[in-house]
Each structure stands twice: as structure tokens, then as C-alpha cells.
Amino acid sequence: MILLRDILYKVTLEKVVGNTAVAVRDLHFDSRKVALDDVFIAIKGSLSNGHDYIKTACDKGAVAIICEAMPEEFVNGITFVQVADSHQALALMAANFYDNPSENLKLIGVTGTNGKxxxxxxxYNLFKQTGYEAGLLSTVKILVGEVEYKATHTTPDSLTINRYLREMVDAGVEFCFMEVSSHGIHQKRTEGLHFTGGIFTNLSHDHLDYHKDFKEYRDVKKLFFDQLPKTAFALINGDDKNGAVMVQNTKAKKYTYALKSYADYKAQILENQFTGLLLKINNHELWVKLIGSFNAYNMLAIYAASDLLELENMEVLQAMSLLESVDGRFQYLVSEKNITAIVDYAHTPDALKNVLETINSIRTGNEEIITVVGCGGDRDAQKRPVMGNIAASLSTKVIFTSDNPRSEDPETIIEEIEAGVPSEHYKKTLSITDRKQAIKTACQLANENDIILVAGKGHETYQEIKGERFDFDDFKMVNQLLTALNK
Structure with a gap:
């Protein structure tokens, strides 16, 4: 058992009522999970306020309550601790509760709009290939060595992060690679973690449903680099104008990577084909299986981070040549009729533009590009017409469809996407609300050598409609439909 006072190390306390020398069994910010001798941290969320459930936590046997506003009545035998910021308190307490596992491995955070x-x-794959024990905290999955867990958020809550990091340390993991989202930074889920390095990919229009404007979105990302220790490295994309902003106030050692400008790590695209890229990285040529200029940036960042983590360069280059694309990230198949189908997570204007420009740069010009795309509901609505414009301008045919409409009317979302289509491209577009039917129509329209892009959901294996999740996998769907048409 660990004592409450030890868990509160580094937390700024405003008021304490009761004894902090009590033993604690577990920590929770969800009152439904509280049991005897647990600590309940009351968090003010966007949908509910944990302070409304303090009595519930007390009734269920909580030994202590952490809150920003003290209740009107106290309960004998329960310690009440008032803090300035419950999110920050939760992060610091979680790290202490799990004995600060991030200090016992090399934790690398990756942030930016695309490429995380x-x-x-x-x-993670590269370090495993080269013989190291590694861990991963990502949008797609969580990996502790070879053990896989399902991911629910890009950046999990502080308790989940530290629980998995503790499991990694206990399993002998040396390096952990973690996606760091703007939501996670803003909600202070990464505070209390010791990062060995941070990587900035790029910044473009996204999450403006959560952040009030682009400046706030950028400044939240910057906070991650502000908090890096002087022992860490900060690796930024030198070709993105926001890269320099990220490291303005960092104490970490600064490094840059770029394709177009002077940088510590430089790459050049020598060949770009559907089978892969021929790259020149710091005067070394190598062939990689990933496609497109955006993946040239990703591969360069991987090379640079591996070098900064002191791996041997030639070993890294050899391992990079064996890396396969990530599920739902420019994942493609070629049908018997030689139709290429590409599934990509591109759900922002910049990502969609990158994917379509990559396809256009590789194709001969005789093929049709048929794009199936939608936008998620209850998310940044400003990007919808922008994505409609990009899809129509860079494709030969476009089918606008439902993505994850959530609580919104999918047809209203589609109308907002269509509003951005230039008049000269109207004739290229179709609207089919049912996503399966939209993908089926794209497959029926495609002829030999044509290219189908199914964008927006990538690795996701569900579609969220009115609070329910239904099984839906873009890659499996397009594969089944093309196979059926070949018969």
C-alpha cells in the first residue's frame, strides 16, 4: 500500500481536511469505479463534472477526495484535498502512484496534425527489428513489448498512460514511442511524465471544434515542447513554419529535419512510385516501401530520432528498408482487374491534399482517381467545405458520403462538404449517404488501371451513428467489393 501523502508529491495543495498518512488502494476519476480505500479525483469535463459525484465516491468507500472546490459538508474519516487544477493533480498523482515509470525508460512523444x-x-517496429524491447502508445493500439491492447484515445488518460508505462518497465522495455495529441496536452495528461525526446511533424487545420482558433491549437502543441527537460531533444520539421514556434521556449536540445530547407537531417526524393520511395538521407540512398512525400518526411523523422537515440546509422537504414505501412495509412491493394484501391486516415484538409497530390504525382494521367470521402460529425465543421474543394479539385470523380456522423445528420454534413466544391467541378461529384453503397459505386465506376481512394477512417473498424458503433472496416469493405466484381 502507498500513502496518500506520497502520491501527492509535487501537487500544489490549497487546503487539506483530514489525514494524508492514510493508505491508498487505487486512484479513480470515474466515481463508478471507486471501491474501499480508493482516492477519487473530481475532474471538470466537457460533458460532466466530477464534483457532482463526490458524495457517490464517499458512499462507495473512498478514503480521500481530490477536488478544485470543497464540498459544503465533510465526511468523518475521509480526507479532502483542494487543488488548483484537478487535471494536473491527476497526472502527477498517477505518475507517483505507479512509481514514476517514465523515468525508467526512454519515452519519446510525437505531436503534430499528421504523421503521429x-x-x-x-x-516501435524499427527498434523491435534492431533487437530492443519497445513499447507503443498510439491511436491504433497499445503495445507492451509483444502484448497488444486496444487503444481508445490518441493520448490516453494519465492513469492509463502510467499504468501501461509501469507494465513496460516491469517487462524490461527500454524505449516507448507515444502519440501526443493537442487534447492530451490541453487536459494535462502528459504532465508528470519524463520525456527523453519530442518530435514535431507539422501543423494544419484540425480540432477547431475543441480549440477556439488555430493560434490556440498551435500554442497548446507548443506547451509540450515548453515542458521538455534540458536533457531531452526536440526534433522539428524545418519545412513547417510552425516548427520554429514549437521550440521558441524549450529547454531541450533543438534539431531539425527537412526536405526543402537547410536542416540537421536532410532528405531528397529520388523516385516516387506506388511500390515505394527511393530516398537520399544524409547522403545515404535507400528504398522504402512507403509512398508519397509525406512519408518521406515520416521516414526522415524516424531516421533522425533513431540517430538521436544513438542507434547505428547503417543498422537503422537497413531496418527502415524493411518497414511496412501502418494500417489505414496509404494502405493499398490491387485487384485482378488492375484497379488500385487506397485506404487512408486522411481526415484533415492537409492530409487529404497530401494523399491526392501523391496519387496524382505517381499516376500516368490516363487513370481515373475516384475519391470516396466524408467528414465526422460533432467535430470541426469549418474544414468540411475545404475538404470538399480539395477532393473535387484533385480527383476525376468524387463520392461524398457518411464518415462517423455521431449525433449529426449525415446528409447535413455532406451538404456542408459540397458547399466548398467549385462550380466547374460539380459534374464530378455524387452524394451517397450510405458508406458501403458509396464504396460499392466507386468500385463499379472503376475501370482497369483506375485508382480508388477511400479517405477519412483508415484503421477504424467501426462507424459511429447516433451513439452506436457498427462494424465497418474500409479496407475489408473495398477488398470484398472489388473481389465480388471480379467474379
Whole structure:
């Protein structure tokens, strides 16, 4: 058992009522999970306020309550601790409760709008290939060595992060690669963690449903680098104008990677084909199986991070040549009729533009590009017409469809996407609300050598409609439909 006072180390306390020398069994911010001798941390969330459930936690046997506002009545035998920020308190307490596991491995955070999952996952794969014990905290999955767990958020809550990090340390993991989202930074889920390094990929229009404007979104990302220790490295994309902003106030050692400008780590694309990329990285040529200029940036970031983590360069280059694309990230198949189908997570304007520009740069010009795309409900609505414009301008045919509409009307979302289509491209577009039917129509429209892009959901294996999740896998769906048409 650990004592409450030890868990509260580094937490700024405003008031304490009761004894902090009590033994604690577990920590929870969900009152439904509280049991005898647990600590309940009351968090103010966007949908509910944990302070409304303090009495419930007390009734269920909580030994202590952590809150920003003290209740009107106290309960004998229960310790009440008032803090300035419950999110921050939770993060610090979680780290202390699990004995600060991030200090016993090398934790690398990857942040930015696009590329986080690819870079974190491929770094994990590379380090495993080169003989190291590694861990992964990503949008797609959590890996503790070879053991896989399902991921529910890009950046999990502080308790979940520290629980998995503790499991990694106990399993002998040396390196952990972690996606760091703007939500996670803003909600202080990463505070109390000791990072060995941070990687910035790029910044473009996203999450403006959560952040009030682009400046706030950028500044929240910057906070991650502000908090890096001087022993860490900060590796930024030098070709993104926001890269320099990220490291303005960091104490970490600064390094850059770029394709277009001067940088510590430089790459050049020599060949770009559907089978892969021929790259020149710091005067070394190598062939990789990933496709497109955006993946050239990802591979360069992987090379740079591996070098900063003191792996041998030639060993890294050899391992990079064996890396496969991540599920739902420019994942493709070729049918018997030589139709190429690509599934990509591109759910932001910048990501969709990158994927379509990559396809256009590789194709000969005789093939049709048929794009199936939608936008998620209850999320940033400002990007919908922008994505409609990009899809229509860079494709030969477009089918607008439902993504994860959540609580919104999918047809209303589609109308907002269509509003961005330039008049000269109207004739290219169709609207089919049912996603399966939209993908089926794309498969029926495609002829030999044509290219189908199914964008927006990538690795996701569900579609969320009115609070329910239904099984839906874009890659399996397009594969089944193309196979059926070949018969």
C-alpha cells in the first residue's frame, strides 16, 4: 500500500481536511469505479463534472477526495484535498502512484496534425527489428513489448498512460514511442511524465471544434515542447513554419529535419512510385516501401530520432528498408482487374491534399482517381467545405458520403462538404449517404488501371451513428467489393 501523502508529491495543495498518512488502494476519476480505500479525483469535463459525484465516491468507500472546490459538508474519516487544477493533480498523482515509470525508460512523444501514428508505430517496429524491447502508445493500439491492447484515445488518460508505462518497465522495455495529441496536452495528461525526446511533424487545420482558433491549437502543441527537460531533444520539421514556434521556449536540445530547407537531417526524393520511395538521407540512398512525400518526411523523422537515440546509422537504414505501412495509412491493394484501391486516415484538409497530390504525382494521367470521402460529425465543421474543394479539385470523380456522423445528420454534413466544391467541378461529384453503397459505386465506376481512394477512417473498424458503433472496416469493405466484381 502507498500513502496518500506520497502520491501527492509535487501537487500544489490549497487546503487539506483530514489525514494524508492514510493508505491508498487505487486512484479513480470515474466515481463508478471507486471501491474501499480508493482516492477519487473530481475532474471538470466537457460533458460532466466530477464534483457532482463526490458524495457517490464517499458512499462507495473512498478514503480521500481530490477536488478544485470543497464540498459544503465533510465526511468523518475521509480526507479532502483542494487543488488548483484537478487535471494536473491527476497526472502527477498517477505518475507517483505507479512509481514514476517514465523515468525508467526512454519515452519519446510525437505531436503534430499528421504523421503521429506512422512515426510512433514505425519507430516501435524499427527498434523491435534492431533487437530492443519497445513499447507503443498510439491511436491504433497499445503495445507492451509483444502484448497488444486496444487503444481508445490518441493520448490516453494519465492513469492509463502510467499504468501501461509501469507494465513496460516491469517487462524490461527500454524505449516507448507515444502519440501526443493537442487534447492530451490541453487536459494535462502528459504532465508528470519524463520525456527523453519530442518530435514535431507539422501543423494544419484540425480540432477547431475543441480549440477556439488555430493560434490556440498551435500554442497548446507548443506547451509540450515548453515542458521538455534540458536533457531531452526536440526534433522539428524545418519545412513547417510552425516548427520554429514549437521550440521558441524549450529547454531541450533543438534539431531539425527537412526536405526543402537547410536542416540537421536532410532528405531528397529520388523516385516516387506506388511500390515505394527511393530516398537520399544524409547522403545515404535507400528504398522504402512507403509512398508519397509525406512519408518521406515520416521516414526522415524516424531516421533522425533513431540517430538521436544513438542507434547505428547503417543498422537503422537497413531496418527502415524493411518497414511496412501502418494500417489505414496509404494502405493499398490491387485487384485482378488492375484497379488500385487506397485506404487512408486522411481526415484533415492537409492530409487529404497530401494523399491526392501523391496519387496524382505517381499516376500516368490516363487513370481515373475516384475519391470516396466524408467528414465526422460533432467535430470541426469549418474544414468540411475545404475538404470538399480539395477532393473535387484533385480527383476525376468524387463520392461524398457518411464518415462517423455521431449525433449529426449525415446528409447535413455532406451538404456542408459540397458547399466548398467549385462550380466547374460539380459534374464530378455524387452524394451517397450510405458508406458501403458509396464504396460499392466507386468500385463499379472503376475501370482497369483506375485508382480508388477511400479517405477519412483508415484503421477504424467501426462507424459511429447516433451513439452506436457498427462494424465497418474500409479496407475489408473495398477488398470484398472489388473481389465480388471480379467474379
Amino acid at each position: 501514428t506512422t512515426i510512433a508505430t514505425l519507430l
